[in-house]
Amino acid sequence: MHRAAGPLPRPRPGPWPRRPCAGSRLRSAAFGPGLARPASQRLRPSPQRPRRKPRRHKTEPQLRRRATKFILGRAIHGFRETEIAQWSEASREILQRVRDTAFLPGMSQLSLVHVLDLDKSGYIKPHVDSVKFCGCTIAGLSLLSSCVMRLVSEQNPEDWMDLLLPRRSLYILRGTARYEFTHEILKDEESFFDGQKIPRERRISVICRNLPAPT
């Protein structure tokens, strides 16, 4: 993890409402489930970002079928996505390992898994996942391409850190990192870690989330 204190070029929005996760602290692991609502409703793009029309993409049938474009389109560029309930046995085993690693026993998890396919020029702008639709933990497998995830404190934008997500790694955002920092995936032109270029190719992320605590 590369942590930095210093100005970032862009302004950041004010604090989001928070719903803390029991015993959670800022934490991420760099190594290696579904959505009751469309993925578009789980994202809350930065309100200071200009709203742009979602980009259109050629999509494969399965990805096109479930694509939810508009709200996501403001936070993510160059993507297609789906939510998957049925997995092969081999994939189920991997996903179970992810869930066992990321979620505490008894946490209600979304049964569908969010799959996001970013093309080489695609990127994810700073946002905090909606507290209405997602709980305190987000676990993502990064596949095909390494990338850099940037976390920026909403309270103090000078407090930020970059995380190198090697291909085939797992990251876990929970607690402070999930609620008090925006996260983003840098575009290829900005994709550096510790001064080293991290070339961005097409990247697929497989993301498991838990449900928000009942209110």
Ligand code: OGA
């Ligand atoms: C998201 C997101 C990160 C990733 O879908 O909300 O932040 O690893 N994805 O693709």
Ligand code: MN
């Ligand atoms: Mn997100």
